[in-house]
Amino acid sequence: MTGITPIALSVTHLSKRYGETRALNGVSLMLEQGEMVALIGASGSGKSTLIRHIAGLEIGDGESGRVEILGAVSQAGGRMNREAARGRVAVIFQQFNLVGRLSVLTNVLIGHLGRIPRWRGTLGLFNAREKDKARAALARVGIPQVAAQRASTLSGGQQQRAAIARTLVQEARILIADEPISALDPSAARRVMDVLADISREDGITVLVSLHQVEYARRYCRRTIAMRDGAIVYDGPSTALSNDFLAELYGAASEELVLPDAASSGPADPMTPTGVEPKRQAALATV
Incomplete structure (x- = not known):
């Protein structure tokens, strides 16, 4: 069938617990080939844990968690297949x-x-x-x-x-960037984000970029996934992220992470990431 963009990454019902801490709580998401998607959330929300699972550095708990990389099963049923991610997934870190x-x-x-x-x-x-x-x-x-x-x-x-x-x-066909600009000045941060956007657009590389700076998510990514307490609480257009929601997501830290002149609350932009089902757009969780 024509007109359907292939799925680059699929995560289904992924959970992870460290002692009494639930780092991931039934996380499910899909990224298409060539998408550039922002991953946001306060410290401890589960972003880095999710990235480690996608990269094949951690394995989820239980029998239900599943990760597929370009159609190959990376982990399922408590077992890992590192070959599925090898050479296909690259990770860049803040350090x-x-x-x-x-x-x-x-x-x-x-x-x-x-x-x-x-x-x-x-x-x-x-x-x-x-x-x-x-x-x-x-x-x-x-x-x-x-x-x-x-x-x-x-x-x-x-x-x-x-x-x-x-x-x-x-x-690599999937690039995971874990806080790649958090230690950079604004000029250097823009250059790095420009490069990520260019390789996603021109090379069809899927980019999932974890960000603390919400304005970069709004500026560079059509779609944003927000996490809190190990769960996804928003998956939709970056333009629909309201300052009220971000203030609740980040709490006291929102004053530093959201620019005061950013777009305020308003109706969701009708633009939807290519191939993402409408039922998943602006999926705000009840808080």
Whole structure:
């Protein structure tokens, strides 16, 4: 059937408990290929835990939780299949996770690991084609001039863009960004968000970006998923996020996370993310 966008990521009834703390409570969501979706919520809402499960770093509790990556089952019934996410899902973190003593180019080349013989990766032996691809990735994120520099010499924004370049070399189809701009100044944050939006739009890469800064969600993502107490309490157009709802979501921290001149409460924008069922739009939970 034509006109249907394939599903990149499906999470169904995923739960996770750490002792007495319920980190995830029956979370279900679907992301289409090429979507760029914001994930918001206060600290402790479950965002990072959800990201770790999608990335194959954690496994859910019980028999009902299920994660599918591009049609392949990553985890189900309390069992994990790490091969489903390997090479298909890339994660970038707030801390950049670059090796500071190595050159930026070498850090980006690390994205080839898993696609080349292990002995070459261990020895750091990359061929000309692989190096050209890494240089092209650095050009794509706007920092080709820093290839020979030590990663530790880069600014925070440059390091984050180098981390994104590494995911391009990896050829991941799903990019999970966990608070990628929280440590950056506004100018660097915009550059990073511009890069994420560009690769989603131009390469059809699915991007799920966890954000504290709600205005970036409104500006860059057509769709936002909000979490609280391990559950999804909103899944709909970013334009429909009201300041009243955000104040309730974030509590006292909302004054720092929501700009005072942001759009106030109003009717939901009729725009809906491509292929997302109307029944899931503006799905505010009763609070």
